[in-house]
Amino acid sequence: KQEVTQIPAALSVPEGENLVLNCSFTDSAIYNLQWFRQDPGKGLTSLLLIQSSQREQTSGRLNASLDKSSGRSTLYIAASQPGDSATYLCAGYNSGGSNYKLTFGKGTLLTVNP
Amino acid sequence: ETGVTQSPTHLIKTRGQQVTLRCSSQSGHNTVSWYQQALGQGPQFIFQYYREEENGRGNFPPRFSGLQFPNYSSELNVNALELDDSALYLCASSLELSGDTQYFGPGTRLTVL
Numbered sequence: 001k002q003e004v005t006q007i008p009a010a011l012s013v014p015e016g017e018n019l020v021l022n023c024s025f026t027d028s029a030i031y032n033l034q035w036f037r038q039d040p041g042k043g044l045t046s047l048l049l050i051q052s053s054q055r056e057q058t059s060g061r062l063n064a065s066l067d068k069s070s071g072r073s074t075l076y077i078a079a080s081q082p083g084d085s086a087t088y089l090c091a092g093y094n095s096g097g098s099n100y101k102l103t104f105g106k107g108t109l110l111t112v113n114p
Numbered sequence: 115e116t117g118v119t120q121s122p123t124h125l126i127k128t129r130g131q132q133v134t135l136r137c138s139s140q141s142g143h144n145t146v147s148w149y150q151q152a153l154g155q156g157p158q159f160i161f162q163y164y165r166e167e168e169n170g171r172g173n174f175p176p177r178f179s180g181l182q183f184p185n186y187s188s189e190l191n192v193n194a195l196e197l198d199d200s201a202l203y204l205c206a207s208s209l210e211l212s213g214d215t216q217y218f219g220p221g222t223r224l225t226v227l
Binding site for chain 1: 204214
């Protein structure tokens with residue numbers, strides 16, 4: 001059974017700082033890994049999808065890496081801004097036959113202070 | 115291109131009642147997954163529908179049931195509501211059965227009193 005853990009649970013940083021969010025998973029048979037952003041009371045916004053054959057993906061100030069052998073993924077945010085404040089969730093895809101379901105961590109609550 | 119939409123936005127029910135939540139998938143997407151997100155937790159997989167058939171289920175009791183229509187929109191039905199069913203219900207659509215990006219709707223906030 002896949003379990004996903006995110007550390008830290010909460011993080012507060014000053015504006016402009018670079019930061020790293022961590023995600024670990026127990027089943028290395030993970031297929032793909034996706035990072036999401038969630039604003040309070042809202043749905044999930046997809047940030048990056050790292051396919052199993054890839055080691056990292058980049059979009060703007062965001063860079064996500066995936067190391068299946070160690071069971072870890074990181075999300076790097078460069079030059080953080082107050083608008084980045086949100087909960088960040090990582091989720092791994094596992095295939096049970098043809099069923100690709102996402103297993104989520106509990107998220108990291110990020111606060112970027114002006 | 116229309117994104118994933120869900121209705122209603124908010125819903126208040128009493129224990130023992132039944133509820134139906136609705137989801138319209140993103141244009142061209144034939145796979146819909148439903149997730150339950152309790153306060154302070156990550157979303158938990160309920161089930162997935164592909165081309166109108168259930169294609170996988172998480173650890174939820176049979177009183178959670180679903181349906182997918184020929185236009186690939188979907189419903190989540192919950193019978194005999196319990197207080198612990200209070201949560202944000204999210205649906206996500208994806209293109210075919212693959213590990214590609216799942217796109218989430220804004221969610222339905224269900225409160226059971």
